Amino acid sequence: MICNYRIVAMAVAVVLSHAVTSHANVITVIDDFSVGSVNLSSTNGFNARQTESGLSTAHVVGGVRAIDFTNTSQYGTTSMNLGSDRLYLNYTGSTSNYIYLMYHAGQTSFPSTGLNIDLTDFVALHIEFSQLAYTQSAQLHLTDHWGNAKVSTKVLHAGGGTTLTFTPADFTSGYPSNLHTIWVYFGGSKYTSSPITTGIEQILLVTVPEPASIALLGLGSVALLRRRTR
Numbered sequence: 001m002i003c004n005y006r007i008v009a010m011a012v013a014v015v016l017s018h019a020v021t022s023h024a025n026v027i028t029v030i031d032d033f034s035v036g037s038v039n040l041s042s043t044n045g046f047n048a049r050q051t052e053s054g055l056s057t058a059h060v061v062g063g064v065r066a067i068d069f070t071n072t073s074q075y076g077t078t079s080m081n082l083g084s085d086r087l088y089l090n091y092t093g094s095t096s097n098y099i100y101l102m103y104h105a106g107q108t109s110f111p112s113t114g115l116n117i118d119l120t121d122f123v124a125l126h127i128e129f130s131q132l133a134y135t136q137s138a139q140l141h142l143t144d145h146w147g148n149a150k151v152s153t154k155v156l157h158a159g160g161g162t163t164l165t166f167t168p169a170d171f172t173s174g175y176p177s178n179l180h181t182i183w184v185y186f187g188g189s190k191y192t193s194s195p196i197t198t199g200i201e202q203i204l205l206v207t208v209p210e211p212a213s214i215a216l217l218g219l220g221s222v223a224l225l226r227r228r229t230r
Contacts, residue, residue: 025123028061030103030182030203035059038067038082042097044074053106061182061205062105062115069099076191086130089186089198096189097136101203104181110147114180121208122175127164127184130199134158136188140166143183144176156186 035055040048051066071078076093089099107114125140135158143149152170156162168175184203190196 024209026207026209028117028205028207029059030061030125030205031065031101032059032085032202033082033087033200034085036065036082038080038087040067040069040081041077041079042069042071043077045070045072048080061103061117064104064106066102066104067100068102069097072096072098073189085201087200089200090195091134091190091192091197092195093193094189094191097187099186101184102181107180110180111145112180114143114145115182116145117179117205117207118177119175119179119207120177122168123206123208125166126202126204126206128201128204129156129162129164130201132156132158132162132198134188134190134196134198136186136190138164139183139185140170141181141183141185142171142175142179143181144178145180147180148176149181149183150175 036052038050038052040050042048047068047070049066049068051064052060053064055063055065057063067080069078069080073094073096076091076095078092078095078097079090080099081088081090089097091097103115105113105115119142127138136156137153138156139151139153141149141151150171150173152166154164154166154170156164
């Protein structure tokens with residue numbers, strides 16, 4: 001019986017070791033723009049805002065999508081609409097835009113739990129575009145439950161389909177271990193004689209799963225096997 005116990009215990013240990021070292025990353029959909037309704041327009045400094053709640057959390061993290069954007073130019077128009085599983089940003093004439101997308105699970109005060117996403121093993125956040133109309137700046141704001149924000153800024157270059165990726169290395173002053181709110185910002189200026197469009201397809205958060213639960217399960221199995229062989 002002792003021999004059998006040792007063989008089984010060794011087998012369990014091998015399985016656990018494989019599970020802990022080979023577990024796949026966890027992908028959380030921040031927004032795939034497949035639900036909700038967006039139809040906004042801004043010109044000459046008009047601030048266009050919209051908050052949608054009660055959205056499916058399988059498609060929008062926390063079930064709330066808030067949009068705040070402004071075209072400060074009086075000689076052009078920026079509009080925004082949702083369709084074909086993506087968010088369209090449409091530019092006409094002279095545009096100078098400030099666009100924010102915010103996800104906060106409906107809790108805008110601090111302290112509060114908010115999205116309550118564990119970022120201990122944060123790998124990356126990807127923003128996928130179907131097309132990019134012109135070069136502009138992009139920022140990712142990660143806020144903890146006390147309202148402290150960490151910000152990373154990158155440049156988006158005009159072109160075809162592209163993915164903008166933020167990683168822990170992009171946050172030189174660190175990032176929250178637990179996430180309350182995500183802000184995604186785009187800004188830039190452009191003159192266009194004819195309308196052009198940028199499409200945002202999805203925003204995805206990638207983390208590494210915590211192996212502690214797997215390890216605890218394995219330890220419990222070993223203890224149970226030991227008890228049964230006595």
